Amino acid sequence: MNDTFFVSIVTFAYFSAAFVFLVSFIFEKKCIDTVAVVITVAGLVIQTLALIIRWIHSYQLGIGHAPLSNFYESLVFFSWSIIFIYMITRKRYGNTITGTLATFFSFLILAYASLSGKVDCRIQPLIPALQSNWLISHVISSFLAYACFAIAFGTSILYLVKRRTGKWNIAQLPDAAVLDEIMYKMISIGFVLLTLGIITGAAWADRAWGRYWGWDPKETWSLITWLIYGAFLHARLARGWKGIKMSLISIIGFLAVIFTYLGVNYILSGLHSYL
Amino acid sequence: MQTKLYRLFSSVRLAIFLFLALAVTSIFGTLVQQGLPLERYEKIFSPDVFVVLKFFNVFDMYHSWWFTLLLVLLSINILACTFKQTPRVMNLTFPRKREIDDSVFTSSQIRKTWHSQQDLSDLEEQTQVLLKSLAGTPVQVKKINDARYFFAERGKYSCLGMVFVHVSILFILGGGLIGTIWGFSGQMNVVEGTTSDTVLLFSGTGTEKLGFDVRCDDFTVDFYEMGMPKEYRTDVTILEGGKKVASGTIRVNHPLIYNGLKFCQATYGIAGIDNFRIVVQNSRTGKKTGLTMGLMEKAALPESTASFAITRFVPNQGGEIPAVMGVLLEPGKAHDIFWIEKNKRKEKGDFTFTLQDFDKHYYTGIQVSKDPGVPFVWTGFSLILSGFILSLFFAHTRVWLRIAAVQGGYEISLAADVSKNKKVFREKLEGLIGTLQQGGAA
Numbered sequence A: 001m002n003d004t005f006f007v008s009i010v011t012f013a014y015f016s017a018a019f020v021f022l023v024s025f026i027f028e029k030k031c032i033d034t035v036a037v038v039i040t041v042a043g044l045v046i047q048t049l050a051l052i053i054r055w056i057h058s059y060q061l062g063i064g065h066a067p068l069s070n071f072y073e074s075l076v077f078f079s080w081s082i083i084f085i086y087m088i089t090r091k092r093y094g095n096t097i098t099g100t101l102a103t104f105f106s107f108l109i110l111a112y113a114s115l116s117g118k119v120d121c122r123i124q125p126l127i128p129a130l131q132s133n134w135l136i137s138h139v140i141s142s143f144l145a146y147a148c149f150a151i152a153f154g155t156s157i158l159y160l161v162k163r164r165t166g167k168w169n170i171a172q173l174p175d176a177a178v179l180d181e182i183m184y185k186m187i188s189i190g191f192v193l194l195t196l197g198i199i200t201g202a203a204w205a206d207r208a209w210g211r212y213w214g215w216d217p218k219e220t221w222s223l224i225t226w227l228i229y230g231a232f233l234h235a236r237l238a239r240g241w242k243g244i245k246m247s248l249i250s251i252i253g254f255l256a257v258i259f260t261y262l263g264v265n266y267i268l269s270g271l272h273s274y275l
Numbered sequence B: 001m002q003t004k005l006y007r008l009f010s011s012v013r014l015a016i017f018l019f020l021a022l023a024v025t026s027i028f029g030t031l032v033q034q035g036l037p038l039e040r041y042e043k044i045f046s047p048d049v050f051v052v053l054k055f056f057n058v059f060d061m062y063h064s065w066w067f068t069l070l071l072v073l074l075s076i077n078i079l080a081c082t083f084k085q086t087p088r089v090m091n092l093t094f095p096r097k098r099e100i101d102d103s104v105f106t107s108s109q110i111r112k113t114w115h116s117q118q119d120l121s122d123l124e125e126q127t128q129v130l131l132k133s134l135a136g137t138p139v140q141v142k143k144i145n146d147a148r149y150f151f152a153e154r155g156k157y158s159c160l161g162m163v164f165v166h167v168s169i170l171f172i173l174g175g176g177l178i179g180t181i182w183g184f185s186g187q188m189n190v191v192e193g194t195t196s197d198t199v200l201l202f203s204g205t206g207t208e209k210l211g212f213d214v215r216c217d218d219f220t221v222d223f224y225e226m227g228m229p230k231e232y233r234t235d236v237t238i239l240e241g242g243k244k245v246a247s248g249t250i251r252v253n254h255p256l257i258y259n260g261l262k263f264c265q266a267t268y269g270i271a272g273i274d275n276f277r278i279v280v281q282n283s284r285t286g287k288k289t290g291l292t293m294g295l296m297e298k299a300a301l302p303e304s305t306a307s308f309a310i311t312r313f314v315p316n317q318g319g320e321i322p323a324v325m326g327v328l329l330e331p332g333k334a335h336d337i338f339w340i341e342k343n344k345r346k347e348k349g350d351f352t353f354t355l356q357d358f359d360k361h362y363y364t365g366i367q368v369s370k371d372p373g374v375p376f377v378w379t380g381f382s383l384i385l386s387g388f389i390l391s392l393f394f395a396h397t398r399v400w401l402r403i404a405a406v407q408g409g410y411e412i413s414l415a416a417d418v419s420k421n422k423k424v425f426r427e428k429l430e431g432l433i434g435t436l437q438q439g440g441a442a
């Protein structure tokens, strides 16, 4: 069976999970939260299966490669990463409202991947430059990093909402301090993963083009993103910045992530424009 | 003055400024395409704008004086900052002596005091268990009359992590600098069967002699069924003074490394075509003859006075079909010029021509680069990752405990310092003490 069929089930699952999480958030019911988690986990499992099926399918076509090599596959993996990161950090930092955000983001990404006419979901053969194990680790670490930043981004928005709506304070929202902590943790994990992503990318570039760094727009924008989050960590750790200022840097950082991922391909051009 | 400068250069404020300054200025280089010839920019921008952009070297901004200055400032910043932190980190990692002064029991962020009426030996045993589960094997540090002091520590190397991370950046930037000064990169195009020892530099500053010859033995392109390229490969032999010293295959993502130089597959092209295989049939006699000829070579046609030559080759006549332009020369007649497409019969006069095949000679475009900074950069990369692992997966935990005799039993004081996850530590501590006290009461 075709993997895109499973992906459409998963899209629906994440949408439902986002809805159930929201209901659970509004009515503060633990048992509804459990239902949402079950739907999310089911979605994650099916999505993992879909990735494996696509992988096997590519071998059957005689062009076997990990399903991480074109735009469609990167979108699917991005949404997988967000749920994956949410689930493994849920015990400590996860809560109902971050669950709503994570599933909703993933739903949006998958919906875009399947519904936008621009995204080609066929399995394509790998051109020689993409035939590299470094590339696989590069894509995995970068998208796990993007997923952390996406969750941090959502949390920063919640933080601003929490702080700005003093009069009609949304009681169900977690404490500002808790949101602040989630944002910080997600960004520090994301920073390490992004560093790993940049390093594996450099290793790939070194083997493919004979240089580890060439200031092409995609590379430069990943560095810009890295610098913004680096500034975040230092401001936080050494200068004690918290709260609104940090939320703003986190939002700017995520805009840089989006630009690195999409803007560079759609707006600027460079060596990476096949992604 | 000196201390003021030192304070500035070791400040995190400067670090944040530099991070953001580098981030913002880097954007320009992604908006203006880098490294084109100056004339191109002159056409794009108005003269005034051009002068300003040229002054700031926006056309090659990542190598401009001011961008380099920012990187140098960052390096100084890291050096000064590391220097400033060193005493504290060294003291944490390699403390001189394990003296306990009583102030930890009143000043630590995490502290706890309780009483017990048990025997001292029981209490000491419990202390061992408690500290062990909190921070590893405890050591008894001091014994003063009725007071006992214990200390346990775990993950003391984790605070080296941040130092590793910071120093790694110096390696990476240093490696980059070394590469810019002593490295080069360029391209050499080598036709199959020929050799070359010259690299055309990308920087536009001429050529570089390798000091040995690179011979392209063979170049092949494989395609997928759908027509996309699957693999480019060049088989090369390296010759020194005409003698073969090495050979290998260069594929995309699989460079050949020789003598500190990296050879990567970059491009290819067709350098020439020859050995056209043409079958000529004389329609009067029915005799078929196979000819193998090059461009501009004349061949006599069998059983006739005519001769034939190929004057041109096109790879894609009317779409995808390769074709040659043939000339039929017959004494006393005007030249007859016509196209012969591959695998299609072409009748002309008394003859029918078929182009069966031909040989393509490729040239391979090999990117050659030398970068003596790479080992430093890799060292930096490993250092930054080990730094992250140290500081992410290990936390520095120190626990002090004092058992002091007071009226009616013992007073037990505990103090702790943890570098992260204070909340988790506190919960664990409460739980452990809870069970201890229950056990004691029972």
Ligand code: HEM
Residues within 6 Å of the ligand: A188, A230, A233, A234, A237, A238, B009, B010, B011, B012, B013, B015, B074, B077, B078, B081, B082, B162, B165, B166, B169
């Ligand atoms: C590109 C360069 C740099 C990188 C990648 C870097 C990276 C980091 C990271 C990842 C942390 C830990 C943050 C956390 O745990 O949340 C950190 C902490 C810190 N950094 Fe940097 N840093 C850099 C440059 C600097 C500079 C130039 C300074 C100089 C002032 C500096 C001062 C500090 C300080 C004081 C801390 C806190 C250390 C602690 O409390 O343990 N960093 N750095």
